[in-house]
Every structure is written in structure tokens, then in C-alpha cells.
Amino acid sequence: MNSKLNRRGFLTTALTGIGAAAFSGTGGLIQEISERKPIGGKSKRLYATTDVLDNILINYRGSRYGDPVARPAEYDENFRSFMDRGQLDELHRFLASVGVTRHQWIVDTIWNLEEDYPHGFDLMNEAAKSAHQYGIEFYAEIKPFEGGGFGNILPSTMPAPDGLVWKDLRGISPSIRPFVAVHPHLNLKRKAGTYMYAGPVTAFRLVKSDDRPTLLKAEHLSIFTSSTNNRFIPYTGPVTFRETIEKRYRFPYWRQCRILHLENLDLPAGHSYILIKCKPADGSFSNEKGNILELVNRQGQMIPHTLSTGPVSLEAHDDFYRSKVYQRIVRYFQLPEVQAELNDPQRMKEHYRDYYAFGEYNPADWTTPDKEGYVAAVCGKPEYLQGQLNPVYPEVREHWLDMIRFCLDRGVDGVNIRHSSHVLSPERWEYGFNEPVLKASGGKTDFVSVSRINGDAYTLFLKEASKLIKSRKKALTIHLETELLMPDDRPGKLNSYPFNFDWQWEKWVKEIGDEFEIRGIYQLRPWHMEKAIDVFSTAARAVRKPVCLQGDFHGMAFDGPFASIEAEMDLVKHHENLDGYIFYETANITRLNDEGKLEASPEAAELLKSF
Numbered sequence: 001m002n003s004k005l006n007r008r009g010f011l012t013t014a015l016t017g018i019g020a021a022a023f024s025g026t027g028g029l030i031q032e033i034s035e036r037k038p039i040g041g042k043s044k045r046l047y048a049t050t051d052v053l054d055n056i057l058i059n060y061r062g063s064r065y066g067d068p069v070a071r072p073a074e075y076d077e078n079f080r081s082f083m084d085r086g087q088l089d090e091l092h093r094f095l096a097s098v099g100v101t102r103h104q105w106i107v108d109t110i111w112n113l114e115e116d117y118p119h120g121f122d123l124m125n126e127a128a129k130s131a132h133q134y135g136i137e138f139y140a141e142i143k144p145f146e147g148g149g150f151g152n153i154l155p156s157t158m159p160a161p162d163g164l165v166w167k168d169l170r171g172i173s174p175s176i177r178p179f180v181a182v183h184p185h186l187n188l189k190r191k192a193g194t195y196m197y198a199g200p201v202t203a204f205r206l207v208k209s210d211d212r213p214t215l216l217k218a219e220h221l222s223i224f225t226s227s228t229n230n231r232f233i234p235y236t237g238p239v240t241f242r243e244t245i246e247k248r249y250r251f252p253y254w255r256q257c258r259i260l261h262l263e264n265l266d267l268p269a270g271h272s273y274i275l276i277k278c279k280p281a282d283g284s285f286s287n288e289k290g291n292i293l294e295l296v297n298r299q300g301q302m303i304p305h306t307l308s309t310g311p312v313s314l315e316a317h318d319d320f321y322r323s324k325v326y327q328r329i330v331r332y333f334q335l336p337e338v339q340a341e342l343n344d345p346q347r348m349k350e351h352y353r354d355y356y357a358f359g360e361y362n363p364a365d366w367t368t369p370d371k372e373g374y375v376a377a378v379c380g381k382p383e384y385l386q387g388q389l390n391p392v393y394p395e396v397r398e399h400w401l402d403m404i405r406f407c408l409d410r411g412v413d414g415v416n417i418r419h420s421s422h423v424l425s426p427e428r429w430e431y432g433f434n435e436p437v438l439k440a441s442g443g444k445t446d447f448v449s450v451s452r453i454n455g456d457a458y459t460l461f462l463k464e465a466s467k468l469i470k471s472r473k474k475a476l477t478i479h480l481e482t483e484l485l486m487p488d489d490r491p492g493k494l495n496s497y498p499f500n501f502d503w504q505w506e507k508w509v510k511e512i513g514d515e516f517e518i519r520g521i522y523q524l525r526p527w528h529m530e531k532a533i534d535v536f537s538t539a540a541r542a543v544r545k546p547v548c549l550q551g552d553f554h555g556m557a558f559d560g561p562f563a564s565i566e567a568e569m570d571l572v573k574h575h576e577n578l579d580g581y582i583f584y585e586t587a588n589i590t591r592l593n594d595e596g597k598l599e600a601s602p603e604a605a606e607l608l609k610s611f
Contacts, residue, residue, distance in 0.1 A: 103138050145420070155172070156171045168384070201296070203263040203296040206292065230355045283371045388498055413475070417476070546579040
């Protein structure tokens with residue numbers, strides 16, 4: 001069974017790399033950059049994007065797929081998965097050889113790569129100089145809403161220094177942008193009344209999706225509680241059990257549902273983490289995750305809660321803790337108190353004794369407690385959506401502008417702004433209700449009022465970014481992502497955009513951006529993707545601005561398959577409103593070999609040359 005690792009890790013299906021074209025030396029181009037083949041009197045552009053973290057991780061693992069390669073101590077001591085100056089040159093030599101004329105470099109301050117690169121040089125500055133040496137434009141790609149907080153959530157009993165991590169009722173997020181960690185209140189705020197709770201909890205309700213009989217009864221259920229989300233203790237206080245049939249909403253309509261009530265509870269004070277263990281019954285007690293559990297206080301009021309995604313062992317996080325790459329680039333791991341904790345096996349075991357995670361899930365996904373063996377939750381919901389800052393605050397916009405200044409100061413030719421992030425919330429529609437927004441709306445919380453204010457603030461940032469970039473005589477590219485038009489077609493996928501925003505992309509096209517990048521080909525069915533491309537490209541063509549299509553990297557490794565590249569390039573070649581193709585991303589088709597040389601996939605190289 002293959003398990004997927006994307007930005008929160010890599011795919012782990014088995015593929016190995018064989019045969020490669022090595023690019024050594026730092027001399028001139030091995031071939032002159034050629035003009036793209038003209039279509040209808042217009043040439044097509046070829047760009048490429050690098051997310052350098054992915055390059056580092058894939059180099060270390062040996063492949064995006066399969067079991068990781070065992071690395072000797074010397075490999076780590078010499079930081080051999082991190083490109084040095086010569087290898088940056090080899091990367092650009094390869095890109096030039098296949099006709100790439102612009103290299104887009106994703107800037108991610110969640111990691112310390114830009115401030116403390118292991119090889120001792122300014123990474124972006126050296127990458128820009130290297131690109132220019134080979135006649136390639138160099139653009140910085142910035143993701144304003146990518147503030148971190150995705151990936152592994154650690155137990156809240158681990159060290160959590162203020163201003164260095166994100167900590168809320170779910171636990172500790174160690175991979176976070178410093179500005180976000182220092183200013184949690186500037187992140188998207190949850191709507192008042194939807195996250196706070198008036199306890200204590202006096203009743204649980206397990207809600208079935210229908211009214212059919214179930215074999216799940218009181219004798220199958222046992223209650224455990226904790227104040228810290230580990231080391232749960234059995235509940236031995238009073239409890240009464242009853243079973244009813246009541247109306248509940250289950251998309252797309254109301255229906256009669258069977259409900260199991262555990263009532264008259266007297267939980268220990270401060271124990272907000274709840275675990276209901278379920279012995280196997282008939283495996284028929286199912287519902288959507290968003291509807292399976294209800295918590296009630298003594299006044300009969302529903303208590304907001306956050307559902308757990310399940311138990312996590314120390315072994316499940318051990319690769320993260322022991323990774324030489326993450327130890328080098330995650331600021332949290334470099335703290336003495338954290339290292340002391342990691343080096344104490346007994347204390348680490350205690351952190352993970354009965355630890356239940358609060359990861360990503362879709363409320364519409366189904367769960368069956370009498371098969372899975374548990375339902376776990378914490379009272380309350382996160383007050384802020386970690387990593388997603390609200391541009392309604394001038395200091396947030398200034399922080400984003402500082403990121404752009406950082407890039408401009410390092411010799412980039414332009415800036416590309418991408419709005420999506422890897423921060424995914426199962427209830428993103430509840431966020432964006434920060435105090436300045438409510439003040440501007442006169443207290444209104446309807447979607448139209450709130451999204452207009454948030455959307456205006458983000459468009460203001462883009463205008464400010466454009467002014468700054470143009471003052472340096474550089475260019476601005478803006479992403480046009482398919483989620484601006486329609487939701488992801490993939491079952492169960494959460495949207496990567498803040499919900500309560502009016503995404504004013506038509507204004508961006510007409511008034512702000514110089515060039516545009518369509519992203520999302522992996523998210524949509526072909527007919528929806530065709531619609532998105534037509535809508536975006538027609539808008540750009542109307543104002544005579546270039547628009548390119550970004551390709552899809554999912555499922556691709558050094559040896560392929562490359563069918564997606566071929567199909568995407570063919571689409572671009574024959575679409576009259578598309579100006580170019582953006583290969584995404586270089587980590588999929590390049591790697592550092594055992595001799596320390598960058599090598600490229602010959603098959604991918606030939607395909608790109610054919611564009």
C-alpha cells in the first residue's frame with residue numbers, strides 16, 4: 001500500500017533512479033537557448049519552478065518514492081543533500097540546455113534556509129547569480145498565507161517557548177514562520193461563539209447517520225479523560241445510558257438518527273480531552289466525522305469540540321525527530337531544551353503515552369467507532385487559524401512586503417505571488433472574523449460583508465506589492481488558481497484558500513499583475529480545467545498580458561512517468577490564449593548523485609526540449 005507524502009512529506013511508493021545526464025562544471029551554455037515553436041505567430045515560453053526544500057529532502061532520501069537510502073555520517077556532516085554553488089550552476093546549466101528561460105524559486109521562511117544555509121552563503125542571492133550566468137531570468141515565488149503550522153503536531157507537554165512555535169489546544173506546531181509565532185493574534189480569527197465553551201461537559205452523544213438498530217450498547221463503551229492529551233485515565237464517576245431516535249441534519253437533508261447518550265457525567269476538573277473507547281460490535285454505527293459526536297453541558301447547550309484524527313505513537317514521529325535535514329532547518333529542533341527532551345527516551349515515551357493527534361480531516365469523511373475502536377475529541381476549537389495571517393492588519397501587509405524586499409535585495413528579476421497554502425482547516429468558513437474586520441463591517445458577520453473587507457485588504461496588499469516591485473523596475477506575476485473559480489474535484493480534499501475572502505482576481509488581471517500563472521491542473525476534472533483555463537486566459541488576453549499554465553508533479557519521479565508533462569505541453573502548444581508552460585518542480589527530475597554532481601532525467605530532458 002502506498003502512503004502519500006506531499007508538502008507534509010513525500011510519496012513512499014517504490015521507484016528507483018537509473019540512467020541520468022550529469023551536468024558538471026560551471027562553463028557556458030551547452031546549447032543556445034532556442035526560441036519556442038511559434039503557434040499562430042506567437043512563441044511559447046518555458047519556465048521551471050524549484051521548491052528547494054523538496055530538492056533537499058529528495059536528495060537525502062535518494063528518491064521521491066520508495067524506502068530512503070541509508071546515509072553515512074559523512075553525508076550529514078558535509079550537508080551533501082543541500083546544493084552548493086557548483087550544484088546550483090549545474091542545475092541552471094541543465095535548465096538552460098532544455099530551453100527554460102525563467103526559473104521560479106519558492107521562498108519559505110518557515111525553515112531557516114535563507115538565514116543560515118549550511119554551506120555558508122546567501123542561498124537566494126547565489127541562486128539568482130547562477131541563473132543569470134546561464135541567461136535565465138530568476139523570480140522569487142512567495143506564498144503570503146503559507147505561514148506554517150502544517151505537518152506533525154507534537155504533544156502539548158513538549159517544550160513550547162513563546163514566539164518560537166505555534167501552540168493551541170491541538171498541540172505544538174514546530175514548523176512555523178517566526179512572524180506568525182510571535183503574532184498569533186494577527187492570524188485569521190474564528191467567529192465569536194463558535195470556539196469558546198462553557199463547561200463542564202455533562203453528556204456525550206454518539207450520533208448514527210440513520211435510525212437503524214445497532215448492537216453498540218453501553219457495555220461496549222468506556223470513557224477516559226486527560227488534561228494534557230496524553231496519559232488518559234479511566235473515568236469512574238457516574239454515568240447513565242439511554243438510546244433515542246431524534247432528528248439531525250445529514251447532508252443533503254434532515255433525517256431520523258439513532259443517538260446513544262452518556263449522561264450525568266462528573267468529569268475531573270480541567271480534563272478537556274475526552275476518549276470514548278468502543279469495543280467491536282456489528283460495525284454499523286457510522287456517520288460523518290463532523291456529526292458523529294456531540295458534547296453537552298449541564299444547561300443542555302452544545303459545546304464546541306475538535307475531533308481527533310487518532311492515536312499517534314512515538315515511532316510514528318520518530319523519523320521527523322531524527323531527520324538530519326529537519327534538525328538542521330527547523331528552528332525548534334535547535335533549542336537546547338528540545339534536544340534535551342529528544343535525548344531522554346523515557347520522557348519522550350511519556351509524551352506519547354495515549355497521545356491522540358488533531359490532524360487534517362474532512363468533516364464529510366465517514367467514521368465507524370465500533371470498527372475503529374474510539375472517538376476522541378477536545379472541548380473547544382482553535383481561536384486562530386495557524387499560519388494564515390489576515391491582511392486587514394497593516395503590520396501583516398508590511399511583513400509580506402518585507403519578504404518581497406528581501407528577495408528584491410538579492411537580485412531577483414521579478415516576484416511571483418501564490419495565494420494557496422498547505423494550512424488546511426476542516427472548518428475554514430468559520431475564520432476571518434478579526435476585530436478590524438468586524439469594526440469595518442459594523443458588526444455584521446455575513447459572508448458578503450466579511451469577505452469584501454478581507455478581499456479588499458488582500459487586493460490592497462497586491463497593489464502595495466506591485467508598487468514596491470515596480471519601484472525596483474521588476475515585474476509581478478500573480479497566480480490564478482482554479483480554486484478561485486471552483487472547488488477541488490478530488491474526493492475529500494480540503495480547500496487551500498481562506499474561505500471568507502472576496503478573491504478579486506479580475507481586478508488583479510486588469511490593474512495589478514504583469515503576468516499570470518494558472519495553477520490547479522491536478523485538482524480538476526478535464527472539463528472543469530478547460531473551463532478554468534478558458535476563463536483565466538481570456539481575461540488575461542483581453543488586457544494583453546501573458547498567462548502560462550503550471551504543470552502537475554503528482555506521481556512523477558526521476559524515472560517518470562512523464563505522461564502528464566507531454567499532455568500538458570501539448571495543451572499549451574495548441575491553446576491560442578496560453579503563452580507558456582511552467583514545469584513544476586525541478587526536484588522531480590534532478591538529483592545529486594554519489595559523486596556530488598547534479599544529474600537530470602534524460603527522458604524528462606528530451607520531453608522539455610521538444611516543447
